[in-house]
Amino acid sequence: xxxxxxxxxxxxxxxxxxxxxxxxxxxxxxxxxxxxxxxxxxxxxxxxxxxxxxxxxxxxxxxxxxxxxxxxxxxxxxxxxxxxxxxxxxxxxxxxxxxxxxxxxxxxxxxxxx
Amino acid sequence: xxxxxxxxxxxxxxxxxxxxxxxxxxxxxxxxxxxxxxxxxxxxxxxxxxxxxxxxxxxxxxxxxxxxxxxxxxxxxxxxxxxxxxxxxxxxxxxxxxxxxxxxxxxxxxxxxx
Numbered sequence: 287x288x289x290x291x292x293x294x295x296x297x298x299x300x301x302x303x304x305x306x307x308x309x310x311x312x313x314x315x316x317x318x319x320x321x322x323x324x325x326x327x328x329x330x331x332x333x334x335x336x337x338x339x340x341x342x343x344x345x346x347x348x349x350x351x352x353x354x355x356x357x358x359x360x361x362x363x364x365x366x367x368x369x370x371x372x373x374x375x376x377x378x379x380x381x382x383x384x385x386x387x388x389x390x391x392x393x394x395x396x397x398x399x400x
Numbered sequence: 401x402x403x404x405x406x407x408x409x410x411x412x413x414x415x416x417x418x419x420x421x422x423x424x425x426x427x428x429x430x431x432x433x434x435x436x437x438x439x440x441x442x443x444x445x446x447x448x449x450x451x452x453x454x455x456x457x458x459x460x461x462x463x464x465x466x467x468x469x470x471x472x473x474x475x476x477x478x479x480x481x482x483x484x485x486x487x488x489x490x491x492x493x494x495x496x497x498x499x500x501x502x503x504x505x506x507x508x509x510x511x512x513x514x
Contacts, residue, residue, distance in 0.1 A: 331505035385455050390442030
């Protein structure tokens, strides 16, 4: 069965520090995709970054990078130089199966301290 | 391009009443998803449409929930009768099939059943 595990329910980080949010996944599919989304208190889901299972290089999008370790089945999100506006829930999700559905982790609540 | 539109933004109803949510996906997106997100959890897929056909509704509580996507564009999700445990955010998402970017989410409808 496909599964996403986020082991950090909450994190406090000092502003301007880098932060790593953990995500491990389980799948028997050869082709899959991994996503990170940000959900502020307003409730919308904001796409941050994507990594395909066949991508050899780690994905980067501005201050976001994805540390993809395929053998360990981990896809950690790294946020460099954190900002107060980064305070939100962060979800790791995996696209798999023939219907391209997303399987979600439980999320990590990130709070940036000034 | 315009995003995924959802309405209403908030809704408070008494248990055993009925409620309906509306979603207008991004123009041209063939796939539409409805998710239920209970506070503190990741989203759970309720139903997936491809154009106006249902791809997966295995997690939709069909005794009380129904959804339709007439003409393959707008979609409506209905709950009748509502229970206290239906209190959640209901997210609509659409996808064009361009896998890298995955899915675009609406702002969600926050339902409170009292």
